[in-house]
Amino acid sequence: xxxxxxxxxxxxxxxxxxxxxxxxVEVDEDTTAYDGGHIPGAVKIDWKQDLQDPVRRDxxxxxxFSALLSxxxxxxxxxxxxxxxxxxxxxxxxxxxxxxxxHGDVKLLDGGRKKWELDARPYTKxxxxxxxxxxxxxxxxxxxRAFRDEVVEAIGVKNLVDVRSPDEFxxxxxxxxxxxxxxxxxxxHIPTAISVPWxxxxxxxxxxxxxxxxxxxxxxxxxxxxxxxxxxxxxxERSSHSxxxxxxxxxxxxxxxxxxxxxEYGSLIGVPIALGDEPGKA
Amino acid sequence: MTSPSxxxxxxxxxxxxxxxxxxxxxxxxxxxxxxxxxxxxxxxVGGAYVRLLDSTGExxxxxxxxxxxxxRFFAAPGSWTLRALSRSxxxxxxxxxxxxxxxxxxxxxxx
Numbered sequence: 001x002x003x004x005x006x007x008x009x010x011x012x013x014x015x016x017x018x019x020x021x022x023x024x025v026e027v028d029e030d031t032t033a034y035d036g037g038h039i040p041g042a043v044k045i046d047w048k049q050d051l052q053d054p055v056r057r058d059x060x061x062x063x064x065f066s067a068l069l070s071x072x073x074x075x076x077x078x079x080x081x082x083x084x085x086x087x088x089x090x091x092x093x094x095x096x097x098x099x100x101x102x103h104g105d106v107k108l109l110d111g112g113r114k115k116w117e118l119d120a121r122p123y124t125k126x127x128x129x130x131x132x133x134x135x136x137x138x139x140x141x142x143x144x145r146a147f148r149d150e151v152v153e154a155i156g157v158k159n160l161v162d163v164r165s166p167d168e169f170x171x172x173x174x175x176x177x178x179x180x181x182x183x184x185x186x187x188x189h190i191p192t193a194i195s196v197p198w199x200x201x202x203x204x205x206x207x208x209x210x211x212x213x214x215x216x217x218x219x220x221x222x223x224x225x226x227x228x229x230x231x232x233x234x235x236x237e238r239s240s241h242s243x244x245x246x247x248x249x250x251x252x253x254x255x256x257x258x259x260x261x262x263x264e265y266g267s268l269i270g271v272p273i274a275l276g277d278e279p280g281k282a
Numbered sequence: 283m284t285s286p287s288x289x290x291x292x293x294x295x296x297x298x299x300x301x302x303x304x305x306x307x308x309x310x311x312x313x314x315x316x317x318x319x320x321x322x323x324x325x326x327v328g329g330a331y332v333r334l335l336d337s338t339g340e341x342x343x344x345x346x347x348x349x350x351x352x353x354r355f356f357a358a359p360g361s362w363t364l365r366a367l368s369r370s371x372x373x374x375x376x377x378x379x380x381x382x383x384x385x386x387x388x389x390x391x392x393x
Contacts, residue, residue, distance in 0.1 A: 029295030047295075086295055087344065114331055120369060165342040167358065177334050177343035177357045178296040180307045199341035204333075204367060235294055 003211060006248040008081055008107050010115050014122075016081075017041055023074050023130075024109075027051075027084045027094040029237075033113065037123030039083065043072050043130060047090045047237070051097065059259070065101050066137040073130025076104065083109035083116070086237075087199075087206045093240040095248075096257055100145060102138025108244065114206035144247070146230045146256035148264055151190065152271055156282025159229040160193035161218075163242040164262070168234070169195040171275040175234060185266030188273040190232070191280040196221045198238040201245045214245055225252070232258040232265070300348030303383075307356075313379050315362060316354040317386035319347045321370045326351030327390055330368035337361045353388070366390050 008016075016022050017040050024042035026034045034044040045051065050068055052059055060068065074080060080098060084091035091108055098106040109116075116123075146154075154160055167173040171187035189195070200217050201209055208214070223229065229246060231239040236259030247255040258265075265271065274280025297304075303314065315334065319327040328349040334342045337360060347353045347366070355362075357379060364375045366388050373390035 030297075032298075085346070089294065114367075117329065118331075118367060118369065165336070166338070166340050167336060167342060172358055173342075175356075176294055177355045178345045179294070180304070180312060180356050181358075197340060237294055 002251060003208075003249050006107055006244070007110050007208065009110050010119055010121060013039070013081060013083075013109050013116075021077070022079045022081060024081050024083065025072075025074070025091075025094070026113075027082055027090045028086070029090055030085075033085050035125070037125055039116065040122060040124045040126070041128050042083075043074070043128060045072070045094060047093065051094065059097065062101060062137045062139060065097065066135050069135035069137070070133050073133055074135060075133040076135060078105075080106045081109055082106065083112045085113045087114065087202055087241070088112035089198075089237040089241050092244045093237040093259075095244060096144065096240045100140050100142075102141060111205055111207040118205055143254070144243070144256055146232075146258040148258075148260055148268065150256075151230055151232070151258050151260075151265065154228075154230055155190060155272065156192045157227075159223050159227050160190050161221075161223065161229060161231045161239075161242060161246075162189045162193040162195050163198040163231055163233045163239050164189075164195075165197055165199075166195060166277065168262075169193075169197075170277050185263060186273055187266070188275045189262075189280075190265060191272045191274040192282050193232075193274075194221050194223065194279055195277070196223070196242065198233065198241045201242060208245065208249060211249060214250055218246070218250075228254040228256070230256045230258050232261040234262045235259075236261045296343075296345040298348065299345055299352045299354055300350050303354070309382055311381065313357045313359050313381050314354060314383045315357055315364065315377060315379055315386055316352070316383060317364075317375075317388050318351040319353065319366050319368065319373075319388050319390060320351060322389070322391050327366075327368050327370050330366045330370075330390065332364060332366045332388065335363040335365060339363065364388055 082091040233239040243257040330347040332353040333344040371392040
């Protein structure tokens with residue numbers, strides 16, 4: 001994987017709005033953004049309604065993912081271009097799903113809604129009608145998904161990358177600062193995790209920084225290229241953004257996203273937690 | 283629109299910025315930074331990207347201002363920088379926040 005295959009520019013997107021076989025998909029947690037205006041031809045996926053299991057604490061399984069994409073009119077051989085608000089967090093999270101379920105060609109729109117809007121590119125309120133398909137998702141590729149036991153075992157062994165803001169890492173905040181801070185879990189971070197906020201990988205307009213800049217950011221933060229890596233945040237969407245950078249843009253091997261992230265880890269009984277700005281000891 | 287409780291329980295997306303502060307928010311404990319993005323004519327700027335930077339300049343959060351230009355963050359006491367990007371231009375404001383509601387004026391102007 002590389003930038004050329006995983007990422008498209010806003011210019012490319014605008015030139016390919018009507019290209020057969022290219023499907024634009026807006027992914028957001030709050031889909032009122034899509035309803036108020038979206039890229040012409042784009043279908044929407046609701047992070048909560050469509051991508052989470054309605055009962056169990058987990059995301060949709062192979063059959064549910066197949067049914068969702070069939071219903072939205074997305075075929076296995078379509079080129080899927082994902083974008084969204086929040087600096088593409090939820091689009092990156094969906095990208096990770098598409099990879100997990102073996103979709104052939106999936107890309108992120110560099111800069112997402114923010115770049116599109118700051119460039120004053122066109123939006124529409126028209127909702128496209130796409131014919132249903134018979135989408136067939138592959139079995140989940142668990143080489144890119146980390147679970148809690150593996151995360152605990154990775155302390156002091158693998159690269160753990162905490163991509164939340166420095167204040168969340170240190171335990172001074174429990175959630176991103178656009179949300180109220182009352183939360184049930186404990187504050188802090190997984191011991192030995194390095195702090196590389198997701199935002200370091202993005203320019204102010206939401207586009208990704210250059211490969212050279214990204215390599216330097218993770219190198220300076222102490223990421224050991226010879227080790228496997230697990231990225232986490234609070235609910236797994238900001239870490240999808242950083243997973244995308246490490247795995248898809250920089251081509252690191254063995255990078256997993258821990259989607260349980262701090263809402264799970266910070267609620268576990270008996271696991272170690274580090275406070276403050278330093279990674280802490282194993 | 284999703285309810286504020288749904289947002290705080292599961293998600294990370296920014297809640298509706300023009301909605302009243304949810305009743306569940308304890309203003310004796312929360313440090314709220316809020317205000318209106320305005321252009322050089324004093325008109326409210328909706329759809330601006332407002333980001334909260336910590337005392338070292340590191341990104342902490344971002345919201346999109348409501349049609350009335352309103353933005354809101356839940357932070358902690360201390361020094362914060364607010365930075366707005368919009369089609370009407372960009373702007374910045376520094377605030378020393380305390381517990382409770384902190385009103386911040388944020389003006390944007392073409393470069």
